[in-house]
Amino acid sequence: MSGMDERARLMDYVEKLVPERPPEMQEMEAYAAEHRFPIIGAPAGYLCYQIARIAGARRIFELGSGYGYSTAWFARAVQENGGGEVYHVVWDEELSQRARGHLERLGYGDIVRYRVGEAVQALRETEGPFDLIFNDINKEGYPASLDVIEEKLRPGGVLIIDNMLWGGRIFDEADRSPATEGVREATRRLTTDPRWITTLIPIHDGLVIAYRR
Structure with a gap:
């Protein structure tokens, strides 16, 4: 069996371990699959939820939130942590409105700020x-962010950054594009700065989990 087949088998196994999502979230997953819209997917989403629960997060800010x-x-984690707020931030008004519909139907209307x-x-x-910040902006913008x-994350807070394997492009030494270099530089800074405790988790497209000392 090839390496790609093994990875697909592993990802399929991991996804099956995630508890069943509400119908509204399943609809969001189906839309992403049909329209090739990049979402973090169920295993990475469940990990984010778990980290937010462990951290007791009640104020979360998302940099780049899709729909x-x-x-x-x-929002589920914040609700179960006793309430608070999650900031949903996107450039696009249509995506913001789509998100509002999904999240209100899920019962998070009193938690999410748009x-x-x-x-x-x-x-x-x-x-x-904030207790937790999630970063999924354009990759060339990662270092500057x-x-x-x-400044905005409390000591003891958690930073989660998506796409830190960047589809394998970080391994291509010839790839010096701004996006790839942005991922490399953000990874270097977080893993060498003593103010952070950082791990790269190879789930989805790579999630960096960084604890602010």
């Missing part, structure tokens, strides 16, 4: 601190 799939996992605009600037303008994130 609310990852937001739903975080922002339409550039995500890092939205974080800069929002009062902190870290200073703002550190």
Whole structure:
């Protein structure tokens, strides 16, 4: 069996271990599969939910939220942690409205706060601190976002960054594109800065989990 077949088999196994999602979330997953819309998927979403529960997170900020799939996992955690708020931030008004519909039908209407605009600037303008920040913006913007994130994340808070394996492009030494270099630089900074305790988890397209000392 090839390496790719083994990985597909492993990912299928991991996905089957995730408890069944509500019909509304299954609809969001089906839409993503049909339209090739990039969402974090059930295993990574469930991991984000678990981390938010462990952290007792009650204030979460998402930098780049799509139509609310990852937001739903975080909102569930915040609700179970006793309530709070999750900031859903996207450039696109249509995506924001689609997310609002999904999240209200899931029962998270009183938890989610919606922002339409550039995500890092939205974080800069929002009062902190936050217990958890999730970063899924354009990859070339990852390094520059870290200073703002550190300012807004409480000591003992958690940063989660998506796409840190970047489809394997980080392993191609000839790839010097801004996006790939952004992923590399953010990884280097978080794994060498003593202010962070950082692990790269090879689930989905790679999630970095970083604890702010």
